[in-house]
Amino acid sequence: MLPFFRRKAESQPTGDWWTEAFTPEEHATIEGVFAPLGGGTAESLARSTNPNSLGALAEYLKKEHLRHLGYKLLDRADTLVNENVPVLNLHFYFAVRGGFYYRWRDHDPFALDEAVKSFERQIGLGANVARFFREDKNWGFIPAHAGYRQLRIIEEKRGNWTLARALCEQAKAEGWADDWDHHIGRIDKKLAAMKTQD
Incomplete structure (x- = not known):
């Protein structure tokens, strides 16, 4: 079986990451492309402590000129992965993360390696x-x-x-x-x- 890196639950960083990570223009862009069937705001997903929620939001940022915003969301989601997250949420998160990075494997030099890491973690x-x-x-x-x-x-x-x-x-x-x-x-x-x- 391929290894799965298990990280203990860590205290979450203090501060307002949503405000600190994105400019007001980026907030508007993310909210503008976020169009879920049930309604809601991108900010509510971005502030979630569930990595799968941030992964779901990143899926709305698949266009080439928006991918840097998706990467920021996935970076934040990675900090939320720990042993207390339900296994099903992690399963879906790593699938989304892997798919997002794989999409940009020919554009960004790090993308294929990140995709492989995601798929290995999901397999774990x-x-x-x-x-x-x-x-x-x-x-x-x-x-x-x-x-x-x-x-x-x-x-x-x-x-x-x-x-x-x-x-x-x-x-x-x-x-x-x-x-x-x-x-x-x-x-x-x-x-x-x-x-x-x-």
């Missing part, structure tokens, strides 16, 4: 989250897993076929939805072809 929670999905009456099934899927793709592109296969095996063992047998079979063919070339 995988067995516990799968158990939750399986046992919770509101879910009753295990959905697809963004971290396993995307990290498999990344490792395949890097030529790390053995690691990509191990990710598929682990995801399948935990019960995450996807066509893992197909991916494993395709990777096995690639590995076999590589052996014949040696």
Whole structure:
């Protein structure tokens, strides 16, 4: 299993981070793009102590000229990740964080590494989250897993076929939805072809 860095709960920084981190113009920009179905303000999410809330807000800032604001929100959310945050919130947060950084992998030199870290952290929670999905009456099934899927793709592109296969095996063992047998079979063919070339 891939490691998951566990951080103890820390006291939250004092001060008004929302006011200190963003200019009034940036506040207006964030509020302007934030349009949830149920209403509410971007500020209310930004002031949350749940990293998943800040991740949800960052998803509204996916345009190229707004991504720096999304990065600020994710940086703040990272400070809120600790052992007291419910595992399901962390699962969804790391999926959003990974997706946000992955989107900008070709634009920002740090983005791919941050995406990989996010997917690894989400995978580190995988067995516990799968158990939750399986046992919770509101879910009753295990959905697809963004971290396993995307990290498999990344490792395949890097030529790390053995690691990509191990990710598929682990995801399948935990019960995450996807066509893992197909991916494993395709990777096995690639590995076999590589052996014949040696």
